[in-house]
Amino acid sequence: MRVAIIGSGPAGFYAAEALLRRTDTVVHVDIFDRLPTPYGLVRGGVAPDHQSIKTVTRVYEKTAARPTFRFLGNVCLGRDVTVEELRQHYHQIVYAVGNEADRRLGIPGEGIARCTPVAVFIGWYNGHPDYRQAEIDLSVSRVAVVGNGNTAIDAARFLLRTPAELEKTDVAAHALEALRNSRVREVFILGRRGPEQASFTPPELKEFGEMEDVDPIVAPEELAGCVIPETADNSQQEKNLKILQSFAARQSGTKAKKLHLRFLVSPTEIIADAASNVAGLVLEKNRLEVQPDGTVSARGTGETEVLEVGMVLTAIGFAAKRIAGVPYDEKARVIANEDGRVVDPASRSVIANEYVVGWARTGPRGLIGAHKGASAHVVEHMIADGAGLEARELPDREAIDSLLRQRGVQIVSFSDWKRLDDVEVARGERRGAPRDKIADVEAMLAVLAQH
Numbered sequence: 062m063r064v065a066i067i068g069s070g071p072a073g074f075y076a077a078e079a080l081l082r083r084t085d086t087v088v089h090v091d092i093f094d095r096l097p098t099p100y101g102l103v104r105g106g107v108a109p110d111h112q113s114i115k116t117v118t119r120v121y122e123k124t125a126a127r128p129t130f131r132f133l134g135n136v137c138l139g140r141d142v143t144v145e146e147l148r149q150h151y152h153q154i155v156y157a158v159g160n161e162a163d164r165r166l167g168i169p170g171e172g173i174a175r176c177t178p179v180a181v182f183i184g185w186y187n188g189h190p191d192y193r194q195a196e197i198d199l200s201v202s203r204v205a206v207v208g209n210g211n212t213a214i215d216a217a218r219f220l221l222r223t224p225a226e227l228e229k230t231d232v233a234a235h236a237l238e239a240l241r242n243s244r245v246r247e248v249f250i251l252g253r254r255g256p257e258q259a260s261f262t263p264p265e266l267k268e269f270g271e272m273e274d275v276d277p278i279v280a281p282e283e284l285a286g287c288v289i290p291e292t293a294d295n296s297q298q299e300k301n302l303k304i305l306q307s308f309a310a311r312q313s314g315t316k317a318k319k320l321h322l323r324f325l326v327s328p329t330e331i332i333a334d335a336a337s338n339v340a341g342l343v344l345e346k347n348r349l350e351v352q353p354d355g356t357v358s359a360r361g362t363g364e365t366e367v368l369e370v371g372m373v374l375t376a377i378g379f380a381a382k383r384i385a386g387v388p389y390d391e392k393a394r395v396i397a398n399e400d401g402r403v404v405d406p407a408s409r410s411v412i413a414n415e416y417v418v419g420w421a422r423t424g425p426r427g428l429i430g431a432h433k434g435a436s437a438h439v440v441e442h443m444i445a446d447g448a449g450l451e452a453r454e455l456p457d458r459e460a461i462d463s464l465l466r467q468r469g470v471q472i473v474s475f476s477d478w479k480r481l482d483d484v485e486v487a488r489g490e491r492r493g494a495p496r497d498k499i500a501d502v503e504a505m506l507a508v509l510a511q512h
């Protein structure tokens with residue numbers, strides 16, 4: 062059996078492992094990535110100051126060491142190769158392309174200079190090649206981060222870290238330099254609903270209280286009346302509330318930087334200055350409304366205020382990007398699927414031998430570890446559906462490589478990646494960091510040409 066997996070993030074690697082562990086048949090897995098580097102958001106999203114999370118890549122290295130595994134980096138589905146070509150060269154295809162599109166607030170002023178989707182900021186400090194040239198202007202003193210999830214927390218924490226805290230991380234060198242000169246002193250995290258509805262996880266929230274030069278600030282009145290629902294699984298909300306209460310009870314601190322957590326406010330307009338840069342946000346106060354199904358939503362009260370900030374980062378979720386030839390669910394903004402089997406979005410009929418895993422299947426929900434079981438579950442479907450498929454004769458395994466090379470694509474193998482990895486780690490040692498990333502595809506290919 063020969064399987065193509067598109068995307069080498071956690072979901073793709075866990076699917077590969079589940080396939081390669083099969084004992085009933087030999088599976089050859091080719092895992093493609095549009096970048097020369099593997100691991101998706103583990104490399105390009107997970108915060109550089111959370112290095113221990115990144116050690117999960119050791120598990121993926123073991124998968125990559127299996128004899129029937131290949132990594133074909135620097136190959137983009139939809140640019141370098143088509144779905145139709147993959148169908149000719151593989152028995153089954155797994156899309157593991159993550160959620161690389163942004164969601165928008167849809168309010169006036171969105172998109173002016175210094176109003177940026179959070180993916181740009183995160184990709185920039187993580188050395189993702191897409192964002193190497195992003196214009197992140199840190200000459201402002203106050204920044205708003207919209208959204209109450211862990212991505213908002215990561216962005217806010219990074220804006221407020223001291224240079225000493227950042228130097229020992231694998232933050233990209235260009236970002237480290239800019240953050241060293243940053244004038245940001247105050248960050249406001251803005252939630253449209255209440256503290257009980259925030260999706261932060263407690264360890265991430267708590268970290269604001271442990272930072273070198275940051276005082277976390279919560280207005281006690283914003284916590285008054287908070288009621289934790291009596292559900293079986295409310296421990297996250299309880300813990301979050303306790304942490305927020307401890308922040309609210311603190312004496313006004315003396316640290317140079319402030320992190321404000323605000324709740325029940327929605328931005329309704331981004332205000333520009335004369336040079337068309339962000340100058341502030343109009344915020345509408347919300348109240349909570351319980352819906353008949355028990356969900357709690359935010360409703361505007363009409364009461365507004367202006368929050369003066371010089372930059373806005375929107376951290377309100379992500380969506381799958383459309384790829385030519387891959388069925389797309391416009392409503393859920395994921396690859397159209399039924400429990401991981403790709404379907405036609407209109408008729409919902411199954412497209413044979415095509416599957417989807419990870420965030421491309423579910424939307425941006427869940428931590429790295431959750432993909433292990435979820436990808437294995439989809440592989441169960443692949444096994445159930447795939448009986449006898451291996452009898453279909455395919456071109457030689459390397460025929461896909463020849464096709465790509467004819468098009469001028471420089472395929473990056475896993476051993477090429479390991480050479481890049483060594484170079485990055487050696488560069489990092491010089492600055493006392495775990496690695497110093499190469500943040501540019503051309504530069505990566507040039508390094509491979511030399512080493």
Ligand SMILES: Cc1cc2nc3c(=O)[nH]c(=O)nc-3n(C[C@H](O)[C@H](O)[C@H](O)COP(=O)(O)OP(=O)(O)OC[C@H]3O[C@@H](n4cnc5c(N)ncnc54)[C@H](O)[C@@H]3O)c2cc1C
Binds near residue numbers: 073159421
């Ligand atoms: C900012 C941020 C921080 C996070 N921090 C943590 C954390 O600390 N701990 C934790 O457990 N979880 C964290 N998560 C969640 C975790 O990163 C995700 O659950 C996980 O990465 C999703 O895996 P995935 O494989 O579906 O997608 P991804 O990791 O996004 O991988 C998708 C891969 O597909 C490739 N690709 C996309 N399009 C194409 C194409 N057309 N052709 C070829 N390749 C393509 C991409 O280059 C990428 O390598 C974080 C998420 C974000 C956004």
Ligand SMILES: NC(=O)c1ccc[n+]([C@@H]2O[C@H](COP(=O)([O-])OP(=O)(O)OC[C@H]3O[C@@H](n4cnc5c(N)ncnc54)[C@H](OP(=O)(O)O)[C@@H]3O)[C@@H](O)[C@H]2O)c1
Binds near residue numbers: 211212260265425
């Ligand atoms: N350090 C970490 O462990 C880490 C870091 C980053 C991400 N992650 C994980 O990655 C996943 C995604 O995290 P995420 O933070 O990107 O997403 P998220 O948890 O879904 O949070 C998105 C936030 O945006 C808000 N939002 C959505 N639309 C909005 C709008 N129009 N106006 C105002 N607010 C709006 C949501 O509010 P509502 O709730 O009201 O919809 C929610 O608070 C999660 O599983 C997370 O745990 C983990």
